[in-house]
Ligand code: FAD
């Protein structure tokens with residue numbers, strides 16, 4: 001591809017924000033061009049959500065088999081220890097990524113989206129040049145949707161390379177390290193650190209704050225803390241990594257807890273997972289006359305930037321940096337460009353952390369509601385009292401569902417859960433909030449027996465003061 005392209009909609013970045021925006025714009029009959037520097041799918045599909053969940057799944061299955069080989073359970077015994085073949089696991093994971101990326105390319109084609117492969121560099125707000133394999137292509141657009149996503153934030157004292165890795169490398173390792181130090185006990189650190197621990201890696205966490213997973217309330221995080229504690233996995237809180245050096249064929253990481261003497265941790269690999277920063281550099285953003293909001297591109301409730309007909313979505317525009325938020329914004333912007341009346345005003349953006357056990361947060365926690373001056377009632381139901389959880393061996397991890405509602409009119413403000421498989425309940429939670437459910441609506445909705453979902457009406461009944469099964 002070479003020469004000049006004039007298009008109605010130019011989407012920059014083919015992640016869950018950009019590719020969804022492009023598909024919807026194409027469906028709506030807009031002449032649409034998507035520029036992507038890599039394969040379509042973005043961070044999420046190629047080196048984020050999907051590969052990490054594949055690794056987490058493999059690690060959980062392996063750990064389950066290993067437990068059975070150590071001690072028969074529920075009538076199942078394994079006569080020898082299971083083997084783990086990391087390259088084969090990576091190949092399986094890569095197959096899933098390939099299948100999904102090919103699927104996205106097919107959807108773009110079906111929506112008649114022109115895909116240009118290469119990095120877009122902007123000279124002004126509506127014109128960019130893409131250096132494709134063949135020759136430069138100049139693209140001029142009526143509307144530009146910026147969806148360039150985010151990149152791993154590093155720490156200057158722990159430069160990348162020589163065993164210091166980000167999630168991208170962690171998801172494509174050729175071999176497992178024996179000892180792994182994870183700096184940052186947030187989403188990525190915990191999801192991947194726990195998966196590696198299940199695969200037999202000696203994992204230690206270093207977290208700057210006084211608690212891990214600071215974006216979730218303490219009660220939700222406690223079962224994860226207990227899981228780690230039970231397995232002797234150390235989490236050094238209030239601790240920062242100061243330095244890394246090569247030592248004895250491995251790494252020596254110096255960490256410090258407040259004013260205490262620095263401590264050296266020996267490891268073979270160091271995963272730095274201290275957050276992500278918006279991808280704003282190296283592609284001409286400075287020539288577009290946009291207003292910034294800190295490190296992010298500033299947008300309004302319709303994802304308009306300060307420049308007319310330039311829109312920005314996804315990780316580029318701020319927290320939460322989640323794939324489903326990016327996609328929702330992408331779909332909305334395409335519809336606004338096509339003339340529909342839309343704005344980004346969700347009641348809640350659901351969040352799931354795929355730890356052991358999983359955590360779901362939708363809407364306000366009791367403390368967040370209190371901070372807003374709202375009086376609440378809450379109800380909590382433990383999975384230990386849920387038949388389906390027990391039949392799946394998932395009743396003993398301290399998990400529960402918690403429903404938070406306004407005390408005056410019982411409007412549900414938040415639903416939170418921790419426990420095995422709870423990620424799959426997140427849809428029910430957010431649906432209830434978006435539909436404006438009251439406690440009575442949830443309590444009187446008939447849920448299938450025996451399923452984990454029964455914990456939701458039970459928690460609502462609890463908030464109403466008359467739970468049935470506890
Ligand atoms: P991205 O997905 O980052 O896509 C941006 C795209 O733009 C990239 O493909 C990039 O190549 C392209 N690009 C950038 N600049 C240019 C340019 N100048 N020209 C052409 N192309 C360009 N979120 C969840 O909701 N659930 C999860 O389970 C989850 N797990 C994650 C696990 C990991 C390890 C990581 C790192 C992230 C995870 N996330 C998860 C976050 C999620 O990946 C992001 O929120 C999401 O990908 C953001 O989508 P986006 O479209 O804004 O940007």
Ligand code: NAD
Pocket residue numbers: 155183184185186187188189191206207208209212213214239240241273274275276320321322351352353354
């Ligand atoms: P994060 O913000 O979730 O966690 C970073 C952690 O690092 C925090 O606990 C922070 O206190 C700690 N930290 C920061 N500086 C430190 C330092 N110098 N030393 C020690 N600890 C330090 O960031 P992340 O885990 O890198 O993930 C990035 C983003 O990717 C997330 O915010 C999320 O939006 C997205 N993500 C989502 C999912 C999911 O939805 N399941 C999974 C992975 C990633």
